[in-house]
Amino acid sequence: MRMQRRAFTLGAGGLLLASRNRPAAAATTLSFPTWQAEEPGFSQWWKELIAAYQQAHPGVTITLQQIAYPNFSNEMTVRFASNTPPDIVELSGNNFGSFASQGWLEPLDGWLSKDPMPAGWSSLQSLYHWDGHTLGMLVMGYGNMLFYNERLLADAGVSPPKDFAEFIAAVPKVTQKDKGIYGLASVTAEYPTILSEFLSFILWQGADAFRGGNYSFTDPAVVAALETYRRVVGGNAPLGNVQTMQRQTFLSGKAAFTLDGPWVYALLKNAPDAVRPSLKMMAVPFQPRTGGAANSLHVPAGISAERKELAWQFIRLAMQPEWQRRYFVLTSSPPGLPGALSAEETAAAPQLAVVAAGVKDAVSYIPLLQPIQANVNEFVQILMRTAVRVLTTSDPVAQICEQTQTELARAIPLR
């Protein structure tokens, strides 16, 4: 009954909102490819949102199209490159700069001046500022969460850390490699998400690898921070792990800590019965809180004005607090407006408050420098190689940093 009432309220809200400035549209179909059309939670949100939109826009149909995530970026690239973009564009955080630099995304400033984003919108929205324009709307912006195994920590006589120093002291105390127990489960292979921990380790130790908008990997503080990264992660996490293996290691009770996105909370229920009660989640207790944008919505530049307007209306609907709350409840992942939850919703799912705390004031671990954003894949490739080299070889860290700096400056000049 309550669900029905909520769906009605959301639908009616959407209807009211969309009735303002609604363009005339008759039998129009908007294409909307996503990698989440079949993902539990996310799929339901998109479908409910589309239903509300269609109810408010008679004659407009949105076709939700599932494209597997590994193929998504390539398919979008080909569609934009061949001048046949979808009408509503969803992009993953790392792809935004590449698409923006091609002029493929329509500035939203004109619309936003009439319908600004709700107060309390995530600081990670700044990722979508490009050449002085806003080119997209954050759908999910996350802060990294610290997951820990309470039992392994207790067995080693350590408490959940309250700061970075306690964390790096706790990790080696738990590691017993001969028993297959590790202090940390991390991505330790050339896999893009290795950068989250690699760059966060630098920030958490107060160093800056992009000081003054330049590469500063040779800065002694950065070198020292990466020495710590080698010692803590390289010495206490299984090497060669990609993301699935990192999560599997933690869920099977073989690692005391793992740093990951808040959506991993939903996976804890898959842990074996003996392990599950020991697995806990907390907001990362280090400053700055690092995170990133998981996905965003955009209006493509290469479609008609009428279709652009309709696409914007969809984005506008998604931005409304009631839909932001619904997103958080259905997906357990922080939306652009993470503080929108009611007291009742927080009481029903206390972990959502922890997730909301984790994303508060979060900063992107990938620096918001336009040349880097435009070439983010190349940036990620170079630093992936650096991270694995730091972890798996005995090459001097200072030498690795110097070579990384040279390679970055040659591939992606910042000045």
Place this chain on the structure above:
Amino acid sequence: MPQPSGRTRRPGSMVRQERVLAYAFLLPAAFVVAGLIGYPLVRVADISLREGRIMNFARIGTLPLGLRNYITVATDPAFWHSVWVSLLYVGIVIGMAFAIGLGTALLLNRRMPGRRILRTLLLIPWAVPGVVASIIFLWMLDGSFGVVNAGLRAFGIAGPPWYVDRDTALVAVTLPAMWKSYPLITLIILAALQSIPSELYEAARIDGASAWREFRHVTWPGIRGPATLAVMVSSLAVFRDVDIIYTTTRGGPSRLTETVALFVYNEGFQYFRMGSAASAGLLMVLAALLASLLALRVIRHESL
């Protein structure tokens, strides 16, 4: 001049008509081939000659023509490194897959119980998608929890993290590729083995030939042509393979497993440098074409 018996001379106009008719029948297929293969190749060649970085195919024709992409690729040490890695990768995979494929084909050609089931089971790796095969090997060779290192630990040996260790990564990526490649080789060689007349083996045995001589003088001449074909087809498949390396190492560590196919993929879809990707891709197509022509010559020579 007398005509050969049983054959009558057809008037020239009839021959011409037949020829025209034959070309007319071929025309639809020729159009399809031109559309599906020729047009994309011409487009790729065009993109490879466009100087500048643009991803909009509709505007790519506005860029000036030139050879800069080819010069960039030819002077890029990463490209030549990827060529070397490709040669090693194809060589190791096909070498191992051929040895296993030949061995299993010889084994399955013998009369033994369960032969039919074994032949069916043999095809399973061939049917497994590359990504799935990669994940299986990724877990088996996992440095900490993999079954391979667990086995090594039982003998007091600490196994490496196979896919991130600079000394073992290339060997580790060849394993799933080899596992997927050998069934096709087995299948082709097995078919060839079954076409060798049994009388030849009987004659060899009567002459007192050893097993090795029997293989060298009866079996090998009978399977040489099909084996070359199997090697050629498998080599091309392995040469253009991206999914196994992408899933296991993404070309790492430090580009030690980056093949030309992955180099092209990265240039095009990771770095948006379509010109470089197209020029490297065309060089790759040319190399594959040359290798195929060479192999075809060998096969033709064998069948004469």
